Amino acid sequence: MNSKHGRIQSYEERFSGWLDVGEAFSFWKGRVALYAILKALGVGEGDEVILPGYTCVMDVNPIKYLGAKPVYVDIEPATFNINTDLLPEKITDRTRVIVAQHTYGYPCDMDAIIDIAARRNVAVIEDCCLALGGEYKGKVLGTFGRAAYFSMQWNKPYTTGLGGMAITNDSDIAQKIRTLCQDSMSSPTGREVIMLTAQLAVYRMFIYPRTTALAQSIFRYLTKKGAVVGSSATSEFTPTMADDFFKGLSTVQSRSGLRQLKKLRRNIEHRRKTAQLYDELLAEKGWTPRQYDRAVMNPVMVRYPVRIGEKTEALQRAAGAGIELGSWFESPLHPAETPLQVYDYDMGLCPQAEAASSQVVNLPLHPRVSEATVRRTVEFICRFTQSG
Numbered sequence: 454m455n456s457k458h459g460r461i462q463s464y465e466e467r468f469s470g471w472l473d474v475g476e477a478f479s480f481w482k483g484r485v486a487l488y489a490i491l492k493a494l495g496v497g498e499g500d501e502v503i504l505p506g507y508t509c510v511m512d513v514n515p516i517k518y519l520g521a522k523p524v525y526v527d528i529e530p531a532t533f534n535i536n537t538d539l540l541p542e543k544i545t546d547r548t549r550v551i552v553a554q555h556t557y558g559y560p561c562d563m564d565a566i567i568d569i570a571a572r573r574n575v576a577v578i579e580d581c582c583l584a585l586g587g588e589y590k591g592k593v594l595g596t597f598g599r600a601a602y603f604s605m606q607w608n609k610p611y612t613t614g615l616g617g618m619a620i621t622n623d624s625d626i627a628q629k630i631r632t633l634c635q636d637s638m639s640s641p642t643g644r645e646v647i648m649l650t651a652q653l654a655v656y657r658m659f660i661y662p663r664t665t666a667l668a669q670s671i672f673r674y675l676t677k678k679g680a681v682v683g684s685s686a687t688s689e690f691t692p693t694m695a696d697d698f699f700k701g702l703s704t705v706q707s708r709s710g711l712r713q714l715k716k717l718r719r720n721i722e723h724r725r726k727t728a729q730l731y732d733e734l735l736a737e738k739g740w741t742p743r744q745y746d747r748a749v750m751n752p753v754m755v756r757y758p759v760r761i762g763e764k765t766e767a768l769q770r771a772a773g774a775g776i777e778l779g780s781w782f783e784s785p786l787h788p789a790e791t792p793l794q795v796y797d798y799d800m801g802l803c804p805q806a807e808a809a810s811s812q813v814v815n816l817p818l819h820p821r822v823s824e825a826t827v828r829r830t831v832e833f834i835c836r837f838t839q840s841g
């Protein structure tokens with residue numbers, strides 16, 4: 454039986470208050486939040502869970518841990534979100550859940566998803582890991598489905614090093630998550646907390662757009678050596694749940710989260726303005742900027758995706774030029790080294806997602822990105838050819 458530290462509880466309350474939802478539950482990572490929601494919905498052996506074939510494999514793991522089957526739907530090319538025209542044919546008698554992932558921050562077509570789900574008696578979970586604060590028809594993302602989850606890992610809308618949050622307005626789901634946490638959630642170890650504290654300090658002091666590429670390669674190396682708390686351990690590339698997977702947040706993360714929430718409005722404003730500047734500068738260069746339905750969508754992007762013809766070369770050159778360039782998603786189930794078949798994905802299943810993963814690079818939008826950085830990044834990227 455677990456009792457929650459006061460600071461963690463106040464972080465959860467501030468988070469749910471910020472989104473104006475019933476309850477929030479914090480976890481060690483976003484994927485743990487998804488696991489808790491799926492479990493609360495009773496997803497188990499033989500059930501099917503629908504999600505876009507353009508996601509992070511860490512999102513698929515909780516489905517597999519529960520013995521359910523991931524069913525992938527291809528994306529529509531402009532927003533990289535689930536193509537709702539393809540959705541009905543993927544629903545079977547075994548479908549329990551549709552995961553509506555708001556990719557890069559673009560809201561999914563929630564009207565269509567909620568409508569299809571209601572007609573087929575399927576629950577909707579929103580994956581808001583890349584989309585904190587965005588709106589669809591004036592309503593904030595995360596409040597459309599039965600529950601939603603968020604990530605506060607290094608690259609996310611705001612970071613607590615690692616971290617996840619589940620939210621719900623459904624008192625039955627809330628009660629089930631609460632019981633699950635009380636009965637079986639473990640706490641981070643002392644070593645994990647010390648390492649994460651040090652990493653957060655390094656991040657605050659040294660990680661700026663020019664240093665990001667170098668920092669990421671050092672970080673990946675240290676993760677493999679077990680010298681830092683990485684986002685994903687090697688064991689997480691197999692669909693078998695580790696003994697310590699179901700873990701809560703540390704007070705260090707909750708303290709950081711409380712600080713970040715105070716700055717969230719400014720963070721969101723910055724992301725909107727910076728994305729708009731990319732739109733304008735790319736258009737000046739003759740590139741096609743973001744294409745989405747402005748009458749219904751008000752996105753807050755985590756990164757700004759562009760499709761280019763020379764993805765591998767651009768990523769290599771960016772690292773040398775001190776340009777922060779993201780590679781998400783490198784594969785229909787990011788990252789590139791994911792053993793796709795183990796996760797029930799056969800190449801050819803989602804052609805649009807496969808094309809996107811070979812073309813998309815993403816430009817930074819986080820609070821440390823200045824106007825000068827945006828201009829330098831656009832100059833850099835426009836040396837390549839836009840594709841798609």
Ligand SMILES: Cc1ncc(COP(=O)(O)O)c(C=O)c1O
Pocket residue numbers: 482483484485508509511512554580582583603604605606616617684
């Ligand atoms: C779309 C999406 N959902 C969920 C997750 C999982 O989040 P976390 O790393 O906090 O477990 C990721 C991972 O980065 C992601 O990209």
